[in-house]
Structures are given as structure tokens and as C-alpha cells.
Amino acid sequence: MRATAANTATAATATAATAAAAMFTRALRSDSRRLRPHLFRMMFAGLILGSLVVAHVQSLSLGAPGLFFFSNILWLNLVLIVLAAVSFLSTAITEEKEEGTLGLLMMAGVGPLAMLLGKSSTRLFSTSLLLVVQFPFALMAIVLGGVTFTQIAAGYIALAAFLALSANIGLLTSVICRRSGNAGGVTLLVLTVVLGGGYVLRPLVALLALAELRLWGLERQVSMMPLDWYRGGSAWFDDISSTQPWVSVVAGWLDDYDQLSMVTRLEQIGGSGFSESLISRGVVWDLVVSLVLFGIAWWVFIPATRNALTGVPPRGPVATASVSGRRGWLKWLSRPRWLAAGRAWRTAISWKEFHFTTGGVAWLLLKTVAYGAFLGISGWLLFDPVGGMPLRAWARIVLLGLLCFVGIEGGVYASRVFHDERKYRTLGVTLGFPIPAWRIVLEKLAGCSLGLLPALGWLLIGIQIDELVFWDLMADYRTWIAGLVYLVLVHLVLLLSLYVRWGALPLAVAMLVIVVGCGYPLMWLPTVALGVVTESDEAMVMPSIYACSVAVAVLLGLIVLRLKVVASES
Amino acid sequence: MTELAGDVPGDVPGDVPGDVPGDVPGDVPGDVPGDVPGDVSPAVSVEGLSHSYSERRALRSIDLEIPRGRLHGLVGPNGAGKSTLLKILATLLETQSGLVSVLGMGVTEDALSIRRRLGYLPEDPAAYRQMTCFEMLDFCGAVHGRPLEQRDVEIAPALEMVGLSDRRDQVVGTLSRGLQRRLGVARVLIHDPDLLIFDEPAAGLDPRARIELMELMRDLCGLGKTVVISSHILAELGDLCDSVTVLDRGRVRFHGMIDELPGGDGDLGCYELRLLHDEEAIGEIVSVLDGVLDVVPLESGRAWRVVCRSSQTDIASLLKTLVERGIIVVSFVREQNRLNEAFLSLTTRGVE
Numbered sequence: 001m002r003a004t005a006a007n008t009a010t011a012a013t014a015t016a017a018t019a020a021a022a023m024f025t026r027a028l029r030s031d032s033r034r035l036r037p038h039l040f041r042m043m044f045a046g047l048i049l050g051s052l053v054v055a056h057v058q059s060l061s062l063g064a065p066g067l068f069f070f071s072n073i074l075w076l077n078l079v080l081i082v083l084a085a086v087s088f089l090s091t092a093i094t095e096e097k098e099e100g101t102l103g104l105l106m107m108a109g110v111g112p113l114a115m116l117l118g119k120s121s122t123r124l125f126s127t128s129l130l131l132v133v134q135f136p137f138a139l140m141a142i143v144l145g146g147v148t149f150t151q152i153a154a155g156y157i158a159l160a161a162f163l164a165l166s167a168n169i170g171l172l173t174s175v176i177c178r179r180s181g182n183a184g185g186v187t188l189l190v191l192t193v194v195l196g197g198g199y200v201l202r203p204l205v206a207l208l209a210l211a212e213l214r215l216w217g218l219e220r221q222v223s224m225m226p227l228d229w230y231r232g233g234s235a236w237f238d239d240i241s242s243t244q245p246w247v248s249v250v251a252g253w254l255d256d257y258d259q260l261s262m263v264t265r266l267e268q269i270g271g272s273g274f275s276e277s278l279i280s281r282g283v284v285w286d287l288v289v290s291l292v293l294f295g296i297a298w299w300v301f302i303p304a305t306r307n308a309l310t311g312v313p314p315r316g317p318v319a320t321a322s323v324s325g326r327r328g329w330l331k332w333l334s335r336p337r338w339l340a341a342g343r344a345w346r347t348a349i350s351w352k353e354f355h356f357t358t359g360g361v362a363w364l365l366l367k368t369v370a371y372g373a374f375l376g377i378s379g380w381l382l383f384d385p386v387g388g389m390p391l392r393a394w395a396r397i398v399l400l401g402l403l404c405f406v407g408i409e410g411g412v413y414a415s416r417v418f419h420d421e422r423k424y425r426t427l428g429v430t431l432g433f434p435i436p437a438w439r440i441v442l443e444k445l446a447g448c449s450l451g452l453l454p455a456l457g458w459l460l461i462g463i464q465i466d467e468l469v470f471w472d473l474m475a476d477y478r479t480w481i482a483g484l485v486y487l488v489l490v491h492l493v494l495l496l497s498l499y500v501r502w503g504a505l506p507l508a509v510a511m512l513v514i515v516v517g518c519g520y521p522l523m524w525l526p527t528v529a530l531g532v533v534t535e536s537d538e539a540m541v542m543p544s545i546y547a548c549s550v551a552v553a554v555l556l557g558l559i560v561l562r563l564k565v566v567a568s569e570s
Numbered sequence: 571m572t573e574l575a576g577d578v579p580g581d582v583p584g585d586v587p588g589d590v591p592g593d594v595p596g597d598v599p600g601d602v603p604g605d606v607p608g609d610v611s612p613a614v615s616v617e618g619l620s621h622s623y624s625e626r627r628a629l630r631s632i633d634l635e636i637p638r639g640r641l642h643g644l645v646g647p648n649g650a651g652k653s654t655l656l657k658i659l660a661t662l663l664e665t666q667s668g669l670v671s672v673l674g675m676g677v678t679e680d681a682l683s684i685r686r687r688l689g690y691l692p693e694d695p696a697a698y699r700q701m702t703c704f705e706m707l708d709f710c711g712a713v714h715g716r717p718l719e720q721r722d723v724e725i726a727p728a729l730e731m732v733g734l735s736d737r738r739d740q741v742v743g744t745l746s747r748g749l750q751r752r753l754g755v756a757r758v759l760i761h762d763p764d765l766l767i768f769d770e771p772a773a774g775l776d777p778r779a780r781i782e783l784m785e786l787m788r789d790l791c792g793l794g795k796t797v798v799i800s801s802h803i804l805a806e807l808g809d810l811c812d813s814v815t816v817l818d819r820g821r822v823r824f825h826g827m828i829d830e831l832p833g834g835d836g837d838l839g840c841y842e843l844r845l846l847h848d849e850e851a852i853g854e855i856v857s858v859l860d861g862v863l864d865v866v867p868l869e870s871g872r873a874w875r876v877v878c879r880s881s882q883t884d885i886a887s888l889l890k891t892l893v894e895r896g897i898i899v900v901s902f903v904r905e906q907n908r909l910n911e912a913f914l915s916l917t918t919r920g921v922e
Binding site: 343 | 662664683
């Protein structure tokens with residue numbers, strides 16, 4: 001009996017290994033045949049080579065240019081790994097769910113372990129090739145001076161361990177989430193906490209401590225959170241610990257975590273005089289957590305994917321009984337009729353986007369409450385005219401916070417406008433309607449804009465807290481440049497979503513960071529020159545307006561051209 | 571090749587654009603190009619149309635004309651250029667050379683006007699899978715400018731027509747592929763178009779739905795609409811269509827009435843073989859005989875189509891072989907549908 005069970009287990013393991021190997025081989029073949037991954041790797045190697053040239057030029061006036069060059073590469077890689085995790089690694093399982101092929105794979109005898117190994121290892125391998133391809137260039141930093149081989153090896157070992165951690169965070173989220181967009185968003189959130197560590201979590205702890213103080217009426221016993229909490233935070237933490245001992249315990253944990261975090265490690269490796277071991281505690285931590293996350297992904301695979309085998313796109317909170325009315329009062333209560341999409345408007349494409357891209361009335365209400373809560377709770381916690389934060393500082397936090405929400409929401413909608421239609425192959429049908437392509441795009445954007453109404457509404461209210469903050473912001477030419485760059489970003493996201501299957505938003509952000517990074521020196525000179533000559537901030541915006549206008553026009557043209565191609569392919 | 575214009579049943583009073591229900595509100599008769607009272611221009615007119623994808627030529631100088639009110643079939647082997655032609659007619663693909671007019675309007679300059687009066691169902695039954703059936707038809711009606719009251723009247727019969735009345739509030743993504751295709755048919759009918767283009771409409775449908783779809787197309791044709799169907803199921807097209815275009819490697823091999831189809835070289839024969847029991851190995855047994863070109867299963871292992879060269883195949887010995895192997899033959903009948911034979915004689919094997 002025992003022998004039979006052992007045989008069965010061995011056979012199952014062998015099947016899983018065979019299936020995983022088959023998927024791995026298929027992915028490798030497919031990767032090696034496609035031009036795009038090779039071009040991407042070549043582009044990345046080119047970027048490193050460019051950095052090398054810059055470092056060489058800097059060596060004329062800078063000490064230890066090798067260290068400067070190597071440090072830049074480390075941070076660039078960190079950004080790349082985060083982007084890969086958000087876009088590429090976190091969609092391993094969700095794309096199978098969305099395509100409805102997960103059930104087919106399971107029917108073909110590919111079990112959870114084989115699927116997780118097959119899907120994640122290929123993507124991990126493909127991403128790690130990016131690290132491998134640049135390693136020879138990184139070694140040249142030794143020639144430039146200021147870096148030892150140990151430093152370079154330690155740097156790449158740390159990056160590889162962090163890549164494994166990011167890949168498994170992405171894998172777990174892709175198992176749990178139903179949509180690639182959600183998986184990417186959750187992965188980004190988790191990685192922000194993992195990388196930010198204490199920098200991100202300390203303010204949250206502080207806010208919780210503040211909430212407790214407010215609730216118990218103890219706020220007068222300690223000084224309130226200082227405006228520069230992020231700089232002098234530790235002193236305030238000590239102060240607040242006198243009334244709330246748990247804060248010091250958590251602060252201790254956060255300090256310990258900061259020692260392990262990737263950011264600290266890269267700072268150490270990229271600094272001069274590095275003499276630690278190749279494999280740090282942080283590397284071991286990353287690898288152990290990776291294994292644990294993989295185990296959890298395996299454990300939850302079946303329950304988490306049980307309802308996602310059909311590939312039916314989710315409707316979100318939009319009720320289905322649009323006209324026929326109630327079907328049982330319990331059902332009606334959970335999805336009341338007014339949450340249904342109702343009848344299509346005259347601008348039907350806007351109707352479709354509003355309900356099926358932004359989530360319709362239900363999400364509109366939910367966001368209205370959430371943003372209102374943000375305004376109310378932040379005021380309750382932070383605003384203290386006596387000893388803490390003044391009205392103006394609170395108004396600034398509210399304004400910037402809501403602007404961030406608008407920006408994030410807008411970016412997410414832009415990435416979904418065409419993506420969902422491409423994924424479900426309806427874009428050809430939509431483009432075949434008797435409406436010009438430009439109007440389809442406009443109607444889509446208009447529908448998505450309705451989803452922004454809660455954030456914009458609360459923004460208007462937030463402005464009333466202290467109008468001067470708003471006008472100060474408007475008077476700053478950098479605000480306008482940021483707005484223009486955001487406009488370019490939205491168009492870039494729209495365009496990329498017509499090409500890539502997932503990750504248009506992070507890819508657009510990465511492209512824009514690189515383009516703005518390279519273009520900044522070019523734009524800086526005319527911007528400052530105009531400012532000096534005209535002594536006007538408004539004039540300083542002009543070069544950016546021209547550059548962004550040209551970029552938007554080009555992107556719009558490319559979008560329309562691409563739409564025509566997609567329509568003919570359908 | 572036969573010129574068809576003018577001699578067709580579709581050219582009847584009432585077929586005149588402007589009278590037809592496909593003219594959506596807001597489209598004042600006469601304000602749409604091609605929508606001229608008394609217009610007797612063909613539903614589709616193609617002159618010298620060529621189209622290439624990179625280095626592959628999909629269409630090579632095609633000329634054809636489909637009069638209004640006609641039920642027209644488009645057949646050809648894989649890669650013959652059928653879908654390319656249909657996409658050009660549906661204004662989804664821009665013409666590279668040649669003149670194409672649909673309902674009297676040029677596909678390049680009047681694309682939007684054509685789309686208002688055209689229903690195109692692609693091979694892949696793309697559907698808005700998050701919506702319910704009702705929402706999808708409501709959406710498509712609204713996009714075509716149908717007012718709310720009109721949609722109220724039109725959606726229920728459209729769902730009824732494709733047998734989806736009891737699924738009106740079901741999410742489209744949860745429907746089977748066949749039901750999604752039926753919904754696709756309802757989608758293209760919702761704005762009451764004058765010209766309907768179906769690319770492989772019967773793919774994925776069960777036999778009953780397929781028969782109902784064919785009947786529906788006949789009915790639509792009877793209402794004065796022009797229907798163009800691309801299909802691989804030659805037997806059904808042969809029974810259904812008034813006229814046919816046979817495409818092969820981007821060229822028109824035949825364009826004309828079904829009755830005028832050439833009978834091939836007279837040597838090709840299509841036989842329908844019916845057996846008492848399922849016999850999966852029939853292909854292996856028959857295909858080795860002299861002159862047998864193809865053995866295709868029809869519905870199950872009991873019904874087969876045998877294509878052979880009459881001059882080389884001894885039918886008696888074919889039947890004798892089957893009997894000797896203990897296979898009980900119920901019937902062995904030469905098919906009267908000429909489209910099969912014409913298709914085989916007009917087209918070549920494989921794709922370019």
C-alpha cells in the first residue's frame with residue numbers, strides 16, 4: 001500500500017517535472033525566435049554602454065568614476081526588476097486565466113506545481129538574461145577605478161536574489177488576482193513596501209499612533225507629528241513611545257528590516273570601502289522569503305483559480321439584471337437595480353467605458369466615499385492649529401494626494417481603454433462601427449473621465465481648504481511641465497496598450513523616465529535661458545509646451561495608424 | 571464568367587435605397603452617398619482589386635459584381651483571399667489598388683456611410699463578453715444611432731430570431747461559442763442593414779442552428795437584402811446561394827450563377843457513402859484504391875464523402891472491397907451538388 005502511494009507520488013513528481021520542462025523549453029524557443037526580446041536586451045546593453053561612456057567623460061573631472069558608474073547600474077537594475085515584476089512576472093498565471101486556457105492546461109495534466117514552475121521559471125530566466133547581458137560591461141567599472149570585483153559580484157548576487165523575491169511576489173499575486181492589471185497593481189504595492197521599508201511604513205505607524213492619540217484624547221500629552229517627520233521622525237517616535245510603547249517596538253522592527261532591505265544593501269555595495277561578504281543576510285532573507293512565497297502560491301493555487309477557469313471577463317460590481325428587474329430580494333440587495341448598466345446612451349461607447357472599464361455607478365460611489373474619507377481622516381489626524389500641522393500644510397497634503405489619485409486613476413484607465421478590447425478581440429468590431437476612429441477614442445476617453453469625477457469633485461472641495469495652496473501650485477511652472485508630461489504619458493500608454501499584451505502603464509512610465517532623463521539636459525538650457533531673458537516663469541514653460549505638443553501629436557497619429565492595422569487584423 | 575447585373579431577383583421595387591428599413595434616423599434619405607432614389611447600382615462592385623500583405627499577394631486584380639437582393643457565396647481554399655476581400659468590402663481594410671464600391675458608395679471615401687448600412691460578422695465571433703446579451707444588442711443599436719424606443723422594439727425580435735430570448739440577461743462571456751456566434755448574427759441584424767457579410771457564419775454551430783441560420787439568410791434575402799457568405803461547407807452553400815464566386819490564390823476562378831457552374835472536367839466525382847455502423851477506418855481502406863482523391867467524414871463515422879476520378883476508379887470494386895471487409899453499405903450516391911465538383915476542379919491543392 002505504502003509502496004503504491006510512493007509510486008504514485010513519484011509518478012506525479014515526474015509528470016510535473018516533465019510538464020514544467022516542456023513549458024520551459026517552449027518558452028525558451030519562443031523567446032529565442034522572437035525579435036523583440038533580443039532588441040530589448042540589446043537596447044539595455046546599449047544603455048549600459050552609454051552610461052559607461054558618460055562615466056568615462058566624468059572621469060576627467062571626478063574621482064572614482066567606476067564606482068559612480070557601477071552605482072548607477074545597480075539602481076537602474078533595481079528599477080528594471082521592479083518594472084519586470086509589475087508587468088511581466090505578475091502576469092504569469094493571470095494571462096492564462098484571462099485567456100481561459102488555465103482549464104485546458106489543467107485538463108492536459110499540467111498540475112499546479114508544473115504550471116507554477118513552467119510559467120515562473122521561464123520568465124525569471126528571461127529577465128535574468130538582462131542581468132547576465134550587462135555583467136561584462138559592469139566589469140569595466142573596475143578599469144575605470146573605485147570598484148572591486150567583490151563589489152560587482154555582491155551587487156549582482158543581491159540583484160539576483162531580489163529578482164527571485166520579486167518574481168515570487170509577482171507569481172503569488174498572479175495566482176490570487178483574476179486580472180493582470182490587478183496583479184500588477186498589488187505587486188507594485190507590495191514591492192513599494194518591500195523596498196521602502198521603514199520609509200513607507202513609519203508614516204503609517206505614525207498615523208495609526210496619531211489616530212489612537214486622537215481617539216483617547218491624549219494628543220496634548222505629546223508633541224504632534226512634526227511637519228518634517230520624514231527627517232526628524234525618530235525623535236518624534238521616541239517622544240510618542242512614552243504614551244504608546246507599541247510604537248517603539250514596531251519602530252525597532254522597522255529599523256531591523258531597513259538593515260536587510262535591498263535599498264540599504266545597494267547603498268552599501270555602491271559605496272566606497274565595501275568589505276562585506278558576497279552573500280549578505282539580506283540575500284538569504286530574499287531567497288528564503290521567495291521559497292515561502294512559492295510554497296504559498298502552490299498551496300493556494302487550486303482554491304484561488306477554481307473560479308477562473310472559464311476565461312469569462314469579470315463585470316465588476318455592475319449588476320446584470322438590467323431590465324428584467326429583481327430576481328430574489330437577496331440578489332437584489334447584493335446587486336441593486338440602480339447598479340446595473342441600464343440602457344446604452346446616445347454616446348454608447350462612453351456608456352460602455354464608464355460601466356465596463358471604470359466600474360460604473362458602484363465604483364463611482366465607492367470612490368466618492370473613499371476620497372471623502374481620505375479628506376476627512378487626514379484632516380482629523382493631521383490638522384492641529386495649536387501644536388501640530390497648520391491648515392496650509394494639510395491643504396497641501398490633500399491637494400497633492402488627490403492629484404496623485406487622479407493621475408493614477410487616469411493612467412490605469414488609459415492602459416485599459418484598448419487593452420481589454422484587444423484581449424477580448426472586440427476592437428475590430430468597435431472600429432467597424434459607423435463612427436470615425438478619432439471619435440471612438442474621444443468617446444472612450446470621455447467615458448473613462450466620468451470615472452475620475454469623484455477624485456476631481458473632492459479636489460475642488462480640497463482646493464477650498466486653502467485656495468492659496470492651489471494658486472501657488474498653479475503659479476509654479478514645474479506643475480505645468482508635470483501636467484504636460486502626464487498628458488504625453490497617457491497618450492504613450494494608449495499607444496503601447498495597442499502593442500503589448502500587458503504592462504503598458506509601467507512600460508510607458510519606464511520609457512518616459514528614460515526619455516525625460518535623457519531629454520532633461522536638452523530642455524533645461526532653453527527653459528532656464530527663457531526664464532533669465534524674460535524674467536517670467538510662464539515663458540519657462542514654453543519649450544516644454546512645444547515639445548509635449550509635438551509628442552502628443554505624433555503619438556495621436558501613431559494611435560490612429562495602429563488602430564487601422566488592428567481593425568484590419570480582426 | 572457571367573455578368574450578373576440586371577438579371578437578378580433582388581432588383582425589385584422596394585429594394586431602392588431610401589425605402590429600406592436600414593436607413594437609420596438622422597440619415598435623411600439622399601444625404602448618404604449611394605442612397606439615391608432609383609439607385610440600381612450593384613450591392614458590390616469590384617474592379618481590378620489587388621491586395622498584398624508584405625510580400626504575399628492575397629488578391630490579384632479581382633473583378634466581380636454582386637447585384638442587390640442576391641444571396642451570394644464566396645468559396646475557396648484556405649489562403650484564397652476570401653477574408654481579405656470581405657474585410658475590404660466591410661471597409662476594415664484599405665484598398666491598395668482597384669475600385670471597390672458597396673451599395674453604390676466607394677469604400678475609401680464613404681466608409682462610414684457604408685458601415686451604417688452594412689452588417690459584417692467576422693470569422694471570429696468577437697463579442698463584448700462583459701455585457702449581457704441585451705446590453706450588447708442595445709449598445710450596438712445605440713452606436714448605429716437607433717433611438718431608445720426603436721431599440722426597445724428591435725432587440726426582442728432579434729434575440730428571438732437567433733433563439734436567445736431566454737438568455738437576454740446572461741453575460742455573453744458565459745455563453746458557449748456557438749451561442750456567441752448566434753448573438754453575433756443578432757448583432758449584425760440589429761441596425762437592419764441592406765448588405766450582410768458573413769465570414770464562415772456556420773462555424774461552431776450545431777446542425778439545428780446551422781439549418782436555422784441558413785433559413786434566416788434566405789428570409790433576409792427575401793426581404794430584399796443582399797447577403798454575402800463565405801463558407802467551407804459547400805453542400806450548404808450550393809443549396810442556399812443564388813450565385814457564387816470561387817477564389818483561388820487571390821484570383822477569381824468563377825463568378826456567376828450556381829446553375830452556370832462548370833461541372834469540372836467531367837472526370838471528378840463526389841459520392842456520399844452511408845454505412846450501417848460507425849467505421850472510423852474507412853478513410854484508410856478507401857483512400858488506397860486507384861483514383862480516390864479524398865475521403866472526408868461528414869457527420870460521424872457512418873457518413874463519408876468520397877472524391878475520386880471516375881476514369882480511374884472502379885466503383886464496383888470499391889464497394890466490393892467494403893463488403894469483403896464486412897462493412898454494411900446503406901447507400902452510395904453520387905452528389906448532385908455541383909459546387910463540390912466545381913470547387914475541386916477550379917481550385918488547386920494547398921496554399922501559396
